[in-house]
Amino acid sequence: MILIDANDLTMARPGRDLFRDVSVTISTGDRIGLVGLNGTGKSSLIDVLIGNREPESGSVRRGRDVRIASLDQNPDLGTGTVRDAVGDVDGESWEIDAVLEKLGMGGRSETPVSQLSGGEAKRVALARALVHPSDLLILDEPTNHLDVDAIEWLETRLSTYKGGLILVTHDRHVLDRVTNRVLELDRGSAFTHEGGYGAYLEGRALREAQAEKAERVRANLAKTELAWLRRGAPARTSKAKARIRSATEIVNARADAPAREGSLDLHFGTPRLGNDVIELRDIGFAHPDHDPLFESVELSVDRRERLGIVGSNGTGKSTLLDVISGKRRPTSGTVAIGSTVVMELFDQRGVELNPQSRVWEAVVDAPKPEWQDVALMESFWFDSDAQYAPIELLSGGERRRLQLLVALAKKPNVLLLDEPTNDLDLDTLRVLEDFLEDFPGAVIVVSHDRAFLERTVDDVIVFDGGGSVSRLPGGYEAYDKLRKSKSATARKSRDSLEQTNLKKVPPAPKSTGRSHSTIRHELKANEKEMAKLEKRQAALTADLEAAGNDHDSLARIGGELGEVGTRIGQLEEQWLVLSEELEG
16 A cells, blocks of 8 residues: 655755655555765655655655654653653553553653653653554654663564554664665665665665766766867867867766765874773762662773763663763762873763854854864865854754764863764764774763664673663673573573672772783774775776786786785784784
């Protein structure tokens, strides 16, 4: 059954188009992932599809009596209690209670919505969308503010949903496991990929490779035509004039600019971090008239720390970051900060942005941006036009990206990140992960984004919800195995976590040798350089085959190929030495 049939949709915002001539048909059983850079119009497209906004051109036809349930980025819960906000579902109150429980809102059905935090309100709105009968379910960033257990439950529920589904999310695991088609918005155009998230990645890579090939062809034609023009047209014939016009068009043509240009090399100028970074000694915290969130926490942070903080919502993860940053005072214990530490906390709210200010004014504390400031903004994909755009014109995701840029522009050498992936697009996440891999300082991150944790942290601090805080080596993978190996009863008992409880086990003495985090950092740098060289080696081999009998080219390419091969051999030997040092 066709639920929505949209044709040739166009939407714009002041100064530029969002998308042009987008057509999509959604039928029962479709599970569509909607992806694209922040600001490409994903939320606007959803508003048009469900009838909240009219397109500037094009048409939308909806099936007769099609029931649509949706979750947007800024849900309106009205007034009253949580149960009032979710609404009546044919007397099935048990389902409302069950879904609220799974989303971490159990026992809160009579709480006034005016008392909810932003994250809690989003979970209530998600419950409302899930429990109401629908033929089409549209969810915009549903995993924001959910813990890992709730995200996995949501995956299971969506996989059994019988209607059509449109899903906007940065969670790559959810996209991979739930969707069977991906609609990509890219620079005003739409591309459909059959087969889900993997098909989207393959299709996008193929499209970019074809664009690169077409640009090489254009460049070669341009060289040929320029040479002809410089020799002078042989006659003022119509044929010569036509070729001059053709040459002009070729030379003036430009390939589509990449969706994102520049690298995220934002750590230049970051001050060097000494050996003394952060020491937590017997730290505890409790809100007035409440039981402690955590007690007797001991933690020593290495200067190349890559540490994740995980656990259920409401267990104190963000509070611990606040204590480390000095935003909150602990109720017991002391926090020692090294003299070389330049710390920056990027929390879920981010810095306040003046909507009337220009983008560059939020980043630069000066009468005008210097060239370094411009380079910094461009590296975060705020080009020359976007730098002077009023902040009020930015999408929610673009504002979040700007807030992150403002934090990184301060050149910290210790980064505290609280749910940094919320509302960022997939491209920003991948580049942020690369940035953190090369960051010359310590990183502590609170996140429920499984892919992000898998790629960025080496160890995790586990909050079990009962005041117990434990450090677990092995990163998110080790935590996930531990979590899944325990039954619900065992998880409540905390027996496994208590074996490594930080408040019972004194901090290990500092090693006299190099730390594991330093060695792991060098291993990652080694592997990254090796990957670049292997890619260069493959390109040179292809160039060598294409050179034919051009002896000059054969000599030049062969010499560079030999140098690259030698360097790869050196890196392989270095990798073996570092691996043995890490195991030892």
